[in-house]
Amino acid sequence: MIEWITCNPDAVSAIAAIITAVATIFLFLCTGVYVFLTNQSVKEARKLRETATSPLISIYIQSFKKSQYLELVIENIGNSPAYNIDIKFDENFIQKVHETENRIPFELHIKYFTPKQSVAYFLCEFGKLPQDNDFSFNIDLSYSSKDKEVFNDSFKYNYSFLKRADNSIPYELEQHKNMLRGIENSIKGLTSAINKKANP
Structure with a gap:
């Protein structure tokens, strides 16, 4: 392998150039995706802020x-x-x-x-x-x-x-019905208390 590299310096340079080009393209694509996602996040944040501070x-x-x-x-x-x-x-x-x-x-x-x-x-x-x-x-x-x-x-x-x-x-x-129900419960409670005192 070392002998091949020594004997083919032009091929090694070409391979290195291809690897560098592929890495550059990959980095460019990653940067583009990052910029797009950041831009979307900023838009969403702006939209949320506008919604939170707007009348409806x-x-x-x-x-x-x-x-x-x-x-x-x-x-x-x-x-x-x-x-x-x-x-x-x-x-x-x-x-x-x-x-x-x-x-x-x-x-x-x-x-x-x-x-x-x-x-x-x-x-x-x-x-x-x-x-x-x-x-x-x-x-x-x-x-x-x-x-x-x-x-x-x-x-x-x-x-x-x-x-x-x-x-x-x-x-x-409905309010009157609730009030009468409360009075009924109070009367039941008093009746129960009187019965307990009358029949110890």
């Missing part, structure tokens, strides 16, 4: 105090204030709601909303909501962050899940 306006319908009446809630579930919130509701939906209740406007403008702040508007009973269009209506939403970044969203809100919600017992009746 949520609009939903829920039962009012576990009754058959509903309320429409607008809430900033983000970690930053929201500015100049503009909300436009489906006109057909609001017109239908206005046949029984006239509390929700077609459009809303809120200048400032703190993180975790919410506002609720009384809607109507579930049975009086429009039952067509797959139990859904359109909402157009626009707001901005403190850094003047504008967020626009248009979506269809589906409230069909409320059909299966158990809202048959109004909140006040």
Whole structure:
């Protein structure tokens, strides 16, 4: 082997050059992959930071105090204030709601909303909501962050899940039921104590 190397210096140089070239290409590819992954990590970190420091306006319908009446809630579930919130509701939906209740406007403008702040508007009973269009209506939403970044969203809100919600017992009746149950337990306790004293 040593003799071959001594006798073929050009071949050895060629092999060394090939090994160096392959190593250089490999190093170049590794560096490229490293740069790509680092860039992706920076993008993800930036996206997470933006999400953590951005407002996020949520609009939903829920039962009012576990009754058959509903309320429409607008809430900033983000970690930053929201500015100049503009909300436009489906006109057909609001017109239908206005046949029984006239509390929700077609459009809303809120200048400032703190993180975790919410506002609720009384809607109507579930049975009086429009039952067509797959139990859904359109909402157009626009707001901005403190850094003047504008967020626009248009979506269809589906409230069909409320059909299966158990809202048959109004909140006040449920509270009274719990109170009577507590009184009943207290009376049972007193009766038991009196019986023990009367029959030692």
